[in-house]
Amino acid sequence: MAEYAWPAAEKRRLIGTRVNRLDGPEKSTGAARYSRDVKRPGMLYAKLLSCPHAHARITRLDVSAAEAIGGVATVKVIQGVGTEIQWAHDEIVAVAAETEEIARDAVRAIQVEYEVLPHFVDWPDLATAPDAKPGEEETAGDADAAMAAAEVRSKGRYGLATITHCCLETHGQTSEWRGDELTVWASTQAVAGVPGQIAEAVGVPAANVRCITPHMGGGFGSKFGPDRWGVVCAELARETGRPVKLFLERDQDQAVAGARPGFEAEIELGASMGGDIEAWISSSWGSGGPAGAGAPPLPYVWKFPNQKVKHTSVASHTGPARAWRAPNHPQACFLTMAAIEDLAAELGMDPLDLVLKNIGKTGPLAPVYEAELSKAAELIGWRAAWHRRGEGSGTVRRGLGLSLHTWGGRGHASNCEVVIYPDGLAEARIASQDLGVGTRTTIGLVLAETLGIGLHDVKVSLGDSRWPASGASGGSTTVGGVSSSTRRAAANALEKLLAQVAPYLDAQPDQLEAADGTIRVRSAPERSLTFEQAAAKLGVHPVTATGAQPGPTNLIDSGVGGVQMADVSVDVETGVVRVNRVVAVQDCGLVVNLKMAESQVYGAVIMGIAYSFGEERVFDPGTGRLLNPNMEFYKLPGIGDVGEIVVHMMTGPGYDERGVIGLGEPPVISPGAALANAVANAVGVRVPHLPMTPERILAALQKGGVA
Numbered sequence: 001m002a003e004y005a006w007p008a009a010e011k012r013r014l015i016g017t018r019v020n021r022l023d024g025p026e027k028s029t030g031a032a033r034y035s036r037d038v039k040r041p042g043m044l045y046a047k048l049l050s051c052p053h054a055h056a057r058i059t060r061l062d063v064s065a066a067e068a069i070g071g072v073a074t075v076k077v078i079q080g081v082g083t084e085i086q087w088a089h090d091e092i093v094a095v096a097a098e099t100e101e102i103a104r105d106a107v108r109a110i111q112v113e114y115e116v117l118p119h120f121v122d123w124p125d126l127a128t129a130p131d132a133k134p135g136e137e138e139t140a141g142d143a144d145a146a147m148a149a150a151e152v153r154s155k156g157r158y159g160l161a162t163i164t165h166c167c168l169e170t171h172g173q174t175s176e177w178r179g180d181e182l183t184v185w186a187s188t189q190a191v192a193g194v195p196g197q198i199a200e201a202v203g204v205p206a207a208n209v210r211c212i213t214p215h216m217g218g219g220f221g222s223k224f225g226p227d228r229w230g231v232v233c234a235e236l237a238r239e240t241g242r243p244v245k246l247f248l249e250r251d252q253d254q255a256v257a258g259a260r261p262g263f264e265a266e267i268e269l270g271a272s273m274g275g276d277i278e279a280w281i282s283s284s285w286g287s288g289g290p291a292g293a294g295a296p297p298l299p300y301v302w303k304f305p306n307q308k309v310k311h312t313s314v315a316s317h318t319g320p321a322r323a324w325r326a327p328n329h330p331q332a333c334f335l336t337m338a339a340i341e342d343l344a345a346e347l348g349m350d351p352l353d354l355v356l357k358n359i360g361k362t363g364p365l366a367p368v369y370e371a372e373l374s375k376a377a378e379l380i381g382w383r384a385a386w387h388r389r390g391e392g393s394g395t396v397r398r399g400l401g402l403s404l405h406t407w408g409g410r411g412h413a414s415n416c417e418v419v420i421y422p423d424g425l426a427e428a429r430i431a432s433q434d435l436g437v438g439t440r441t442t443i444g445l446v447l448a449e450t451l452g453i454g455l456h457d458v459k460v461s462l463g464d465s466r467w468p469a470s471g472a473s474g475g476s477t478t479v480g481g482v483s484s485s486t487r488r489a490a491a492n493a494l495e496k497l498l499a500q501v502a503p504y505l506d507a508q509p510d511q512l513e514a515a516d517g518t519i520r521v522r523s524a525p526e527r528s529l530t531f532e533q534a535a536a537k538l539g540v541h542p543v544t545a546t547g548a549q550p551g552p553t554n555l556i557d558s559g560v561g562g563v564q565m566a567d568v569s570v571d572v573e574t575g576v577v578r579v580n581r582v583v584a585v586q587d588c589g590l591v592v593n594l595k596m597a598e599s600q601v602y603g604a605v606i607m608g609i610a611y612s613f614g615e616e617r618v619f620d621p622g623t624g625r626l627l628n629p630n631m632e633f634y635k636l637p638g639i640g641d642v643g644e645i646v647v648h649m650m651t652g653p654g655y656d657e658r659g660v661i662g663l664g665e666p667p668v669i670s671p672g673a674a675l676a677n678a679v680a681n682a683v684g685v686r687v688p689h690l691p692m693t694p695e696r697i698l699a700a701l702q703k704g705g706v707a
């Protein structure tokens with residue numbers, strides 16, 4: 001019976017070390033072909049006509065002028081006369097042409113008229129919302145009585161703007177038919193899931209559709225399905241009998257292909273003089289487009305003895321919400337941790353002490369948080385550098401802030417096939433995808449570790465739906481899923497190899513082990529073959545074996561905690577913030593590749609800095625249009641805005657035994673809260689809305705009377 005458990009600490013050669021990306025050279029030299037780079041012989045280019053209005057009915061549509069343009073292959077109406085459009089930039093017509101330029105010209109030549117209908121995009125003003133759905137009030141204890149009896153109370157209004165995913169590679173795919181078989185090169189988080197969805201939409205068996213995605217440029221939760229434009233692309237290709245490439249233009253991508261809902265909340269907290277938090281009352285509302293927005297998990301991380309939580313979902317005529325890296329957690333975290341920091345200021349307490357005093361109310365993760373708070377405080381020098389809110393003078397003022405977060409991250413269902421070739425190379429095949437986090441390297445590392453060989457002796461084939469299916473990359477489930485299925489498939493393949501080579505070593509298969517690039521007798525390691533010599537005994541037939549997650553033994557777990565602390569300097573005359581340092585302390589069970597794990601956290605903190613200070617979808621209430629659907633006025637940080645990021649992974653005894661847990665989402669949850677609390681600590685007043693632009697910081701200073 002093959003051994004599936006993760007190797008004990010002293011036996012790990014690669015797991016937990018810092019391993020470079022297998023595809024690093026390919027990516028950094030530009031050789032890697034992303035979905036958007038795909039070019040097929042005879043390929044047509046498709047472009048979309050978007051609706052300019054936030055809410056309108058199509059009254060006239062005439063595509064004849066577009067069809068008449070030379071080089072236009074076909075024009076396809078997606079939403080015809082009579083259709084009511086619910087958000088600006090919604091797609092109306094698709095054109096496929098010989099070049100991108102001709103396709104754009106053809107889109108401009110389409111004549112379309114609308115009856116413009118009343119729109120609503122200004123959702124933070126709840127009072128004017130025409131479609132607001134209050135949810136059930138959730139209560140514990142008696143929040144009103146506990147609040148009234150509390151020795152100290154703190155009340156505030158907080159909010160976050162709607163933001164978008166801003167994937168560097170926009171959404172789209174290239175489609176090519178051969179007879180009734182379709183191949184799509186899609187930019188997707190779900191290589192194994194896309195074929196079935198497209199097949200159903202275009203009316204062919206799922207087996208006839210293949211999805212290929214060797215490299216893709218970011219998804220963050222916005223690329224799970226083929227989308228309507230993906231189906232349209234396949235239809236254009238079928239209609240023209242030619243490959244068709246359809247990727248959204250940047251403005252379309254920013255407007256329709258993903259939004260993280262924005263939220264507003266009024267939050268009141270009640271505590272004893274000593275800082276025992278007894279009561280929480282919150283009323284929140286938010287919008288993520290026509291479907292409104294589900295409730296953020298408030299209060300985040302904590303459960304107080306008395307709480308009353310109410311949420312209202314507000315519909316708006318804005319591009320619809322999609323899952324955004326840890327859906328609703330960053331928002332809930334900011335709302336909660338800002339309110340707790342404000343309570344600490346009211347109590348005259350160091351927020352670290354307030355958090356520690358109430359840490360038991362976070363539940364089973366409390367000991368993890370305690371250890372992480374202690375580590376983070378040490379790394380940022382909290383005890384030496386923290387001061388009371390607003391203590392400080394001069395133009396540039398420094399402050400510290402902190403936050404906690406949690407996430408599940410249990411590995412998804414995954415299948416893997418491992419092939420050991422007679423030349424000694426081992427291949428893992430898996431219909432997973434690498435969103436940029438290093439999935440390929442994770443799989444290769446586990447394969448090499450299990451077979452006792454080097455990383456240069458493994459090949460990883462992913463990003464192709466013809467390999468065994470693995471789940472979508474969502475919910476931080478990929479590394480748990482693929483590392484487990486790869487571990488089992490590799491162990492099963494090794495078992496077969498050992499059975500074949502045992503006679504050559506005069507041993508029974510179960511007396512053999514794979515280690516240090518050899519197959520050897522465990523009790524007499526000098527009796528060995530190199531892995532290559534062993535593989536050569538296979539003759540002409542490779543060994544193949546499969547493995548799956550879930551499987552017979554448990555290699556994964558879920559439930560992590562993280563702590564982040566931020567150190568900022570704020571210029572109180574300009575409102576400009578400089579991020580001095582962010583410390584991120586995170587657990588994720590057994591770390592497969594320390595370098596990539598740290599890289600995940602760096603990326604998440606950078607993304608957090610982006611939504612804390614820059615990112616915001618700005619809608620014009622008058623026209624209902626998105627004013628910044630571009631990379632110029634939709635603000636992302638440059639490297640100079642990021643500051644120093646210190647990452648500390650909690651590993652070793654107490655963490656490793658849990659097995660592998662996903663890491664993609666948790667570290668993006670806390671930055672907004674930690675940075676906003678640091679800004680409040682620096683300038684002496686709460687800047688209640690993210691992103692904390694210079695305007696908002698100066699407005700808060702003015703309102704707070706801080707000179």
Ligand code: MOS
Nearest residue numbers: 221324325474475
């Ligand atoms: Mo994620 S937001 O589950 O890709």
